[in-house]
Amino acid sequence: MDAYPLIGVARIVDGHVEILTDAPQVTIISPENNTAINETTVVVRWNGSDPTYDLDHYEVYVNGTPMNTSIPPSVTEYTLTLDEGCYIITVRAVDQEGNIGIDKIYIEVDTTSPSLEILSPKNNSNLNSSPITILWESSDDLAGVDHYELYSNGEPVDTNIPPTQTEYSIALSDGSYIIILVAVDRAGNIAKQTIKITVDATPPTIEILSPNTNSFFNTTRIVIHWSADDSFSGVDHYELYVDDNPLDVNISPTVTNYTITLNEGNHIITVKAIDAFGNVGEDYVHLIIDTTPPMVEITSPINGSISNSTMVEVYWNGQDYLSGIDHYELYVNGELINRYIPHTFISYSLILDEGENLVTIRAVDKAGNVGESTLKIVVDTTPPRVEFTAPRNTTVLNITTIMVSWRGEDSLSGIDHYEIYVDGEPINMSIPPDQKQYEIHLGEGTYTIAIKAVDKAKNVGRSTLRIIIDTTPPPVKIISPENNTMLNTSTITLRWEAYDNISGIEHFEVSVNGKPINVTIPPTQTRYTIILREGKNVIIVVAIDEAGNAGVSTLIVNVRTLRSYLIYLIVLLVPTVTLIVLFWKRRKFQKYREVNRR
Template sequence: MNRRKGVFATFGLVAVLLVGYVLAAALAFPSASLLSGAVGTRAPDSTVEALPEYTNRAVIEIRYAANGTAGSSGVFWTELYYRVPGKTNWTLYAPPWNPDGRWFGQLGFSTGALVEGTILFDTYYTGGEATYELSTRSVDRGYWYEAEPRNAKARTTLDTRPPQLFVASPTPQSWTREKTLKWIAVDEVSGVAAVEYDLDGTFVASSDQASGEAPLDLTSEGSHAVVVRAKDRAGNVALVPVAFHYDPNSPVLHITAPARDGYVNSKSVEVRWDADDTGSGLASLRLSVDSIPPIELAGATRAYTLQGLEERGHVVNLVATDLAGNVASETLSFGIDTKPPTVQLLAPRDGGYANRRDVQVLWLGSDEASGIAQFEVVLEGRDPVIVKNAASFTFTNVPDGARSFRVRAVDRAGNAGDATSRVTVDATAPSVEISSPNAGDTVYGPLEIGWSASDAGSGVEKVEFLYDDGVPTVVTGAQTHRVEGAALGPHFVLVRVWDRAGNSAEVGRAFAYGGATPPDGGPFNIGVVDFWLLMAAIAAIAVVSAYYAVRRRKRAQA
């Protein structure tokens, strides 16, 4: 009971003291109210140190100064208020570690007039990234309040995220022939302040363009690295390293088939080529012919067959692209000709004869499409002879006998046309002899001339008989010829023979014709004239013999 009375007595004493304080304050300052905003010169004031326009620190240091002007009571605490765009009301900054939002400066409980302090404004509890307007309100020890915030005393924008940076060129780990750096940087909060880049570890330049391009001083083929840094106004940095390979050289490309400006003899044409790239390597090939859509091929391909081409001229184009984008191209023209040329062998004619050891071969050849490239002239048993821009050739020292000749015309597409001729070579004249009469004979009775003719090569073609200066008589196949009405006296006959090759030979004979019957016979049945000639010869022999006999006798006697 006594204890309860003591408690009530204590509360009563406190109540009396509070009432007395309020009454005294009301009598001394009738226009003021307890714990309310002060007016006049008694209200404290405060300032906030200016903040950067942008910051990337989530915890912002707010430096303030408070001045208590109401006598000697001094500043008791300071409150921090903030607001973000779209909000008109100020919000007391009261984090969990200071739930009443009262911040005491360095002289918080002293009687000094100026108090300075720092408030750690943690945006984690205020909503994160935003533009913050900040204001302070000081309270002195007499509980006089600074006027409620109306205007911001400091402003800053929190941006904790780095810019978004995209390097468009070069592409990471790729090959390129370009010497240009291209980038795009975006920062939605504070904006991009600068873009810097290094090449192979050396700083190159800085640009204030959020999106742009700049030259890269690349001089050597091979691997390189560029590092691009984008900085926003809050100090955040985005860094993109790009390793790439540089190849400024085009591939090496050469079409090996078909031959440039040549012809092929098929409507299916295989196109072959050599291609190489010592830098990045071949990426792809593109083959096209005439106006046909291009054919895409792998970089390792080295041949492709075109099907169903028309028999005419065509144009083929091949484009090689390496991994760096360098391009090499080659174009060539060719034609298709599937028809063989025509050739006609004019001489020697088939089944004919040649009467010379040097045989001239004559021909005609033509080709309407690709044209004649060459002729191959062949004599049986000998190597072919290549002839260009001519229509004849002479084989020398061809032996007698049956021989085969061939002329082959080859056009520019490789098509061939042949003409052959089977010929008998006979360069030897036929043989002919007159068997009767003998040279110098006097013929009596019927006048019949006999002979023999032969030819071992081509055979006897024709025989003519000539008597004195008369007209030749063809006597082919005969071996004798009777002359009718021959006159007495000396005569001359000629037998001329031709073989099938055109060789000729002839033989003549002089004789006398004594008439139909011989004259009467002398001693020993010898003709009178012959008898006396014989007698004269015997007498001459006898005289000579006697002369030599006499001389020997005289020598013996001496």
């Protein structure tokens, strides 16, 4: 009967499998199952026992090939010399009854280090970022890579990197580093790669010193000043950009200023500092180039205005499309009144001197450009002078059409027009300033006539006069003696009465027979003594009122004294006697002629 040992405690007898419950026990304790070994000499160790019988011997097989089949039961190890490769090592324990116990292990003999190459970064690299990523590739044809180990400057970073991982990120501060990557295969063979790198991940510090950001300029030529520092690798060069467009990308690291010419408008100026590792530090400023003066216009009062108040409120509009208005300045007659009026203000109260004033408002934008607007304003608080020249005040007139005359003057703003009023009622409110007289039609009565001179500042000067219009002669009546009285005396006293309800009687005049006797008799006197001639006398009493109207009263008086009677008789007889004499002489002459003819 042939027996073919298998594994464990079983055997085949006559074509049947028998489970041996009393077979010997054997366990390989070294090397472990599935072990990779980096030596060709392999010592196999085991433990064996038999619960029923005594062990007879051990047997060692390599890949089914017997290496030794008669190892005494007291020996529990066996040294094998193996080439690189994969092996199944079997140990069989055989007892004295021929029962067999079996144990086996799988091992790999690998004395070759794995291949390893660091792909990135390259040796002696200068790196400007952190963390950095190390990339590699590795292989091991027999045992396979078990794990990787990473060291930085001799300090372990990670000593158990899985074999499937071929990259690793590590945060490094600025400095120089020796990076070691170790590939360890399952047999313990190692491969090592070393690279030297320098890390500078810190960008240079840079600051634009001038101009300040959001600065305003009224010139297109600007000088940019900056300072920069890079304590590790140092600044390699500077680059200058205007509105993201490169102006100069190779400025020497010793240069820290640059003159640029900009168009009007908003601009972003960027200065970049690039260090030897390519790190970029940058700073920028926002600049506004504004070479256009702001627009400003005084809206009130209008240019050439005339005011009758020394307090004037000035209004204006201002705008600046680029930098914006910073403030306003106010001048009067070239003298600074206020150097800083906020840009939000659009008015200002001024107290001006009387006379002509030049008011200037200046708009100053944030770039320092100046626009200005000037107006002339005349302050005239003095009323114009005006006075009537005719008629005189309290004049009494006997006409209803009155021509009033005046003169007016205003040395500052000038007279704008005249206005004429009668008893407070306007007659004409727009008499031209060059007109100096005006015709008024009035009825009888007492009137107050006012002339107003209105200057261009609307100041008003006034002059008034009082006149009386009286076109009615005053009634006058001689009351003594009676009309057609015959008197025997030549001295008489006239008596009369008169009145005038409008202007009043100014005086009386007495004339006799066409000859004035007294033309300045006071208005309070109503009697007058006169001496008349013999005969008929025509006596006239005239009442003259203040307007010059004359009321007349006439009286005829006959005077017959004794003397006058004699004279009268003589006067009557003389013509008769004369006629008689003439008649007598004529008769005598005729007789004489008759005698001579004969």
